[in-house]
C-alpha cells in the first residue's frame with residue numbers, strides 16, 4: 492500500500508482498534524510484551540544459525556526442569572490499582588454515557604467492572620501447567636523422575652499439581668504421597684527456589700526506585716492522552732497504571748481476547764509497561780541489586796545445577812521436576828551471566844536491544860530446561876544445553892567448534908566457565924559480605 496493511502500485510512504483504522512497500526516506496520520502482539528505477566532509463549536528460536544533441535548544421533552540422559560507457576564490473579568498490591576480505576580469509572584458513569592468515545596474505548600459504555608481474585612492461579616494458569624506436563628512426558632518419555640519439588644506457596648504447589656496430572660495422568664493421585672515434596676519459602680531455609688529469603692541485606696537492597704522513576708517518566712504522557720478522550724473522568728497516573736495491569740490480568744484470568752484495556756494503548760505504551768516490569772525484576776532479582784548481590788543469589792541455583800550435571804556425589808537423578816517463580820529463573824540467569832546488559836538498564840529511556848527481557852525469560856508458566864546429552868558423532872563428550880521457553884539459549888564462554896551450532900558445551904567446560912558461581916558458597920565470606928552474616 493502506498494504511504495499516503497495508508498495515512499488517509501488511519502483515522503478509520505484507529506477507530507476500529509487503538510493505534511497499533513500508526514506505530515509500526517507489522518502486527519504487534521500484546522501477549523508477547525507483558526513482561527513477567529505475559530501468558531506462556533515459546534521464545535523465538537535463537538539467532539545466528541544456532542539450531543533449536545538436537546541432531547538425531549544425540550540422546551538426552553538427564554533433564555533438569557525449573558518451572559514457573561502458571562498465570563495468576565494480580566497480587567493484592569496490584570489489584571488495588573485496578574479496583575481504584577474501576578471505582579473511578581463507576582463514579583463517571585453519566586459522563587461516559589454522554590462522551591463520544593473512539594472504538595477502542597467503547598467498552599466503557601457497558602461499564603468496566605473487575606471481579607478479579609488475587610494471588611491464586613487462574614484457569615489459564617492451570618491449563619498452561621497441564622499442557623506442559625503432558626508435553627514434557629512426550630518429549631522425554633524414557634527418563635524417570637522420582638520426585639516433584641515445589642516452593643511452599645499455594646500457586647506454586649497448585650502448578651506442580653496440574654503439571655503432574657498432565658505428566659503422570661491419574662497415577663499421580665497415588666504417586667503424590669511418595670513423590671511430592673515442598674521446600675519452605677522463608678528466611679531460614681536455604682533454597683535455590685527463593686535464595687533471597689536467607690540474604691538478610693536483600694530486604695533492604697530490594698527497591699523499586701528504578702520502577703518508580705520509570706513510572707514517573709512514561710505514565711504522565713499516557714494519562715494526558717487518555718484524559719483528552721475521557722475529560723470527565725480525570726484519570727490519574729495510578730489509574731492508568733491500573734488500566735495497564737487490567738490489560739495484563741484480565742488476560743491472565745480470562746484470555747487476552749477478553750481483555751478490553753489492551754487495545755486502549757499503543758504498542759509503544761505497552762512496551763513502556765513491559766520495560767517497567769523488566770526494571771522491577773532487574774531491581775529486585777537482577778543486575779540492579781547493589782554490587783554483586785544478583786550473581787551471588789543466583790549462585791545458589793547454579794551450584795545446585797552443576798552438582799547435578801557432574802554427579803560428583805553419585806546421587807544425581809535423571810529427571811528433576813521443580814516449581815518456583817519468575818524470580819527463581821531470573822536469578823539463575825543472572826548467576827549464569829547470560830542476560831547482562833552493559834551498561835545496565837536506564838530509567839530515563841527504554842533500552843530496546845536489551846538482553847534482560849522478562850517477556851522472553853519468565854512469562855507465566857516459564858520453563859527452564861537443562862538437557863545433558865551425548866552424541867554418537869556430531870559432538871564430542873557429555874554435553875549440556877539450556878532450553879528456555881522452548882528456545883535454546885546458547886551457553887557463553889565454554890563452547891568450541893560445532894558446539895556453537897547447538898548452543899551447548901561439554902559439561903566439564905561448562906563447569907569451568909561458571910567459576911564465579913562455583914567460587915561462592917552459601918554462608919562463605921562472599922555471601923556474608925553481600926548478604927550480611929548468614930546466621931539466624
Ligand SMILES: *[C@@H]1O[C@H](CO)[C@@H](O)[C@H](O)[C@H]1NC(C)=O
Pocket residue numbers: 575578579582
Ligand atoms: C466516588 O464518588 C464518591 C462520592 O462522591 C467519593 O466519595 C469517592 O471517593 C469517589 N471514588 C473515586 C474512586 O473517585
Ligand SMILES: *[C@@H]1O[C@H](CO)[C@@H](O)[C@H](O)[C@H]1NC(C)=O
Pocket residue numbers: 608609610611645
Ligand atoms: C486460593 O485458593 C484456595 C483454594 O481454593 C482458597 O482457599 C483461597 O481462599 C484462595 N485465595 C484467594 C485469595 O482467592
Ligand SMILES: *[C@@H]1O[C@H](CO)[C@@H](O)[C@H](O)[C@H]1NC(C)=O
Pocket residue numbers: 648651652653655667668671
Ligand atoms: C499432594 O497431596 C497433598 C495432600 O492431599 C495436597 O495437599 C497437594 O496439593 C498434592 N500435591 C500435588 C502436587 O498434587
Ligand SMILES: *[C@@H]1O[C@H](CO)[C@@H](O)[C@H](O)[C@H]1NC(C)=O
Pocket residue numbers: 678691
Ligand atoms: C524471619 O521471618 C520471621 C517470620 O516472618 C520474622 O519474625 C523474623 O524477624 C525474620 N528474620 C529476619 C532476620 O528477617
Ligand SMILES: *[C@@H]1O[C@H](CO)[C@@H](O)[C@H](O)[C@H]1NC(C)=O
Pocket residue numbers: 695696697698700
Ligand atoms: C530509594 O529512594 C529512597 C528515597 O528517594 C532512598 O532513600 C533510598 O536510598 C533509595 N534506595 C535505593 C536502593 O537506591
Ligand SMILES: *[C@@H]1O[C@H](CO)[C@@H](O)[C@H](O)[C@H]1NC(C)=O
Pocket residue numbers: 725727
Ligand atoms: C483532576 O484530578 C486532579 C488530582 O489528581 C486535580 O488536581 C484536578 O483538579 C482534577 N481536574 C478536574 C478537571 O477535575
Ligand SMILES: *[C@@H]1O[C@H](CO)[C@@H](O)[C@H](O)[C@H]1NC(C)=O
Pocket residue numbers: 552553802804805806807808809
Ligand atoms: C550418578 O552416579 C550414579 C553412581 O555412578 C549412577 O548410578 C547414576 O545413574 C548417576 N546419575 C546420573 C543422572 O547420571
Ligand SMILES: *[C@@H]1O[C@H](CO)[C@@H](O)[C@H](O)[C@H]1NC(C)=O
Pocket residue numbers: 918919920923927928929930
Ligand atoms: C558467615 O556468617 C556466619 C554467621 O555469622 C558465620 O558462622 C560464618 O563463619 C561466616 N562465614 C565466614 C566465611 O566468615
